[in-house]
Amino acid sequence: MENLPFSQSDRRPIIRHDARLKRGSNILIAHTDAGRVEAAEAIRGTRHVCPNCLSEVILKRGRIVIAHFAHKPPVECDWARGETLAHMEAKRIIAESFVSRGLRAEIEWPVPTLPSHRRADVMVWNDRGDSVAVELQHTAIDLDEIEARAFSYAGAGIAQIWIPFLSDQIWDEADAVKKPDGRSEYFVRRYPARPFERWIHGFNFGLVPYFDPTSKVLWFGSMEGHWISGDGSTWYDQWGQEQYSAGYNRWSKRWRELTLVGPYQPKEIRILPKRRTAKSLGHYHWPGGWYIEPYVPRERRPETPTVGSGPT
Numbered sequence: 092m093e094n095l096p097f098s099q100s101d102r103r104p105i106i107r108h109d110a111r112l113k114r115g116s117n118i119l120i121a122h123t124d125a126g127r128v129e130a131a132e133a134i135r136g137t138r139h140v141c142p143n144c145l146s147e148v149i150l151k152r153g154r155i156v157i158a159h160f161a162h163k164p165p166v167e168c169d170w171a172r173g174e175t176l177a178h179m180e181a182k183r184i185i186a187e188s189f190v191s192r193g194l195r196a197e198i199e200w201p202v203p204t205l206p207s208h209r210r211a212d213v214m215v216w217n218d219r220g221d222s223v224a225v226e227l228q229h230t231a232i233d234l235d236e237i238e239a240r241a242f243s244y245a246g247a248g249i250a251q252i253w254i255p256f257l258s259d260q261i262w263d264e265a266d267a268v269k270k271p272d273g274r275s276e277y278f279v280r281r282y283p284a285r286p287f288e289r290w291i292h293g294f295n296f297g298l299v300p301y302f303d304p305t306s307k308v309l310w311f312g313s314m315e316g317h318w319i320s321g322d323g324s325t326w327y328d329q330w331g332q333e334q335y336s337a338g339y340n341r342w343s344k345r346w347r348e349l350t351l352v353g354p355y356q357p358k359e360i361r362i363l364p365k366r367r368t369a370k371s372l373g374h375y376h377w378p379g380g381w382y383i384e385p386y387v388p389r390e391r392r393p394e395t396p397t398v399g400s401g402p403t
């Protein structure tokens with residue numbers, strides 16, 4: 092087993108719930124004299140160094156958490172900035188799913204043109220040789236940071252797909268509707284979508300591919316504005332114009348109505364790049380370049396970016 096490529100490995104670790112959130116100075120890929128090696132396949136007793144800071148890292152491979160390399164303190168490497176174990180596990184699951192389809196995929200792949208943290212979580216190459224960067228977001232990311240990375244990928248001609256994590260709590264709020272093709276649809280009436288999720292929604296023309304770290308599957312989300320009742324108020328519409336409502340109804344700034352369709356296995360992700368043009372809307376800026384339409388819902392989707400109707 093030890094020498095099989097990771098796609099054929101059945102040594103997926105059991106992740107203890109409390110361990111999944113733990114952060115450390117960890118990486119999945121290290122360098123040896125022979126080149127890149129993933130922690131799950133690394134040979135004990137070999138000298139492993141971080142590809143970024145070139146300091147020696149320690150192989151950690153046990154039964155409880157995903158195999159990884161840890162920096163030795165003091166840690167000053169920006170590739171070791173408190174990444175969660177759940178994030179590392181997701182990178183591995185997504186990469187494995189591509190390799191199981193016969194595609195080349197690499198975890199923590201260096202992309203020197205990126206601003207800070209110059210690596211893609213997963214890089215995959217499709218049958219046509221297009222490079223596709225997969226960015227998994229376990230924790231929130233600022234709009235500035237996601238936009239800097241997105242414009243950088245777009246400028247380098249690399250297609251990109253952004254996959255936020257679903258929180259476990261979402262299922263408490265969700266109403267289930269069974270769909271005829273064996274998928275389920277869930278509806279969340281008041282979802283506090285974070286700005287980076289709204290950004291992804293706009294980048295993908297009304298779709299957010301979510302990763303569920305508990306069941307290791309994907310759900311495709313789409314958002315609509317949430318209409319609420321209230322006293323008269325002023326607000327800004329999607330063109331930034333101040334509006335006044337003497338009446339009773341307005342779009343919620345905080346809530347979106349979220350529809351989730353799934354589950355989809357990671358190996359079902361379509362990685363056909365499609366081209367889009369640059370666009371700005373309110374505080375949101377999307378680059379022109381290649382995006383991925385990971386799944387095509389039956390309903391026709393909007394052709395312009397949307398952060399879910401309502402204020403941006």
Ligand SMILES: [Zn+2]
Nearest residue numbers: 141143144168
């Ligand atoms: Zn390092």
